[in-house]
Amino acid sequence: MGKVRTIQRSGSRFYVDAETAEKVPGVTSIINMLPKPFLTYWAARLTAETAVQNLAAVASIAERDEAGAIDYLKNAHTRYTKLRARVGSDAHDLFERMIRGEAIGRVHPDLEPYRAHFAEFLEAVGPQLVRAEDVAWSDQHNYAGSFDAILRLRLDDEGKPDPDGRPHLVMTDWKTSANTYPEVALQMAAYAHADWIISPDGTREPMPTFDGACVLHITPEGWEFIPVRIDAEVFEVFLTLRRVFQWDRETSKTVLGKAIASGTRKLVTGTQRRSR
Template identity: 30%
Template sequence: MSAFMPPIRRKQAGRNHYYVDGNGTRMPGVTTILGNGLPKKALINWAANATADAAVNGWDELAELPVATRLDRLKKARYEDRDAAARRGTEVHGLAEQLVKGERVTVPEELRGHVEAYVKFLDDWDVEPVLVEFVVASYRYGYAGTCDLIADLTMLDGRVVRWLLDIKTTRSGVFGETALQLAAYRHADIHLAADGTDQPVPEVERTGVVHVRADGYSLVPVEAGEQQLTDFRYVQQVARFDDESRGLIGEELTPPDPDGDTARVIYERPSK
């Protein structure tokens, strides 16, 4: 059982955020758990490709730099690519939150395609928001997170269906780990209401991703049931072990009599 206590609070730290419980103890975030507990095989290729792209595209400029500076520039190349993508994702999320609430927005030119794609999603599915950008927590299992959207969508047959949705802006599409993320949100104990009280997470019929791109959007169903919650909890344990494992290694031992007699090993040359 988790030792975390209500109420949960989300704290901002620059562009990042974290969660604390009623005792001021940090609660692990869902995306942090997945980042620390689940292998990211695709990131190995991405890091190599980002570095190679930086080398090829900046070949002439790099050639004029001292070797140490050149090496440092290439080491940092993948982080510059990652940070640019993260900033774009954060900006799109912020605009999406305003748009789904019916608010007017000022759109940077470089995000115009993303915003138009998201507006088309809202229009195509007659989206009626229920909860927007809200904090969830599981005191039972010890995690918290921020969910993008619960909304009612009108399906092709005219039926109105309640969805729990995450907005993604990744170039590579929707990864399988998203099922674990959505399962953690869907099966959380509570969500933090606007008045600061803990309220049950509304039940939803479906879960999925709105993949927003500069050239359009996709509504992608994702399975996020009890089995995916169980799988998330396995990943959570791996993340915990990764965080605590260094403490399992003790200090080097010294022999009880370091100045005692020392055996000598004599090596004999083999006879020819």
């Protein structure tokens, strides 16, 4: 296994071994096979809110360019998603530098709440960093993904942080979205059940056995460190989505054969003939 790079194909991310050219789908793209009907309602509501909150501006644009006004409104959810993704990416970069022990000076005001809350987390939980931002790769099930961190935590018998507690190896994910969703369990189960950890230089090591998983949910208002199930039952759901991804991208294109019988004459009724 050599270095790993990523490519985008038809809206999905694939991880590619630079030496063998082996290509496998990313964990997030596989989880996107889950139906999300609530997104339709969310996008419609955001479009309506954008129109109401910018009524005069939208009307002004529409007077000069009706198509432009329509594009402005229909892309409201895309602009919001890109903005949130940029904030999330910057916050993830900040978290990695902080947990690696880098001294952090002033940050952009938008990031300051995230910095402050992550510093509180480090003080309260006292995690030891084992790995960060490496690739989890599964030979057995053909998928890969980049995980946020593997931490060693000292916990008491109730699972609470305790500097004198027993060490636990924990797969960890940082989330900066408004809410934490159950799909994070599928994501981290996929990472934890992969075969290999691959470093940026292409070095690979066997994936260790984990004592559990946690998600650190940070928003401008506060933070929570939440345990997450990554057991065999959860992993089997992810593998089902892996098979759905295979169906969607490959198998579905092979199931319909060429017609073995057909007809081209259309029935013409007497009424149709008389009306000509």
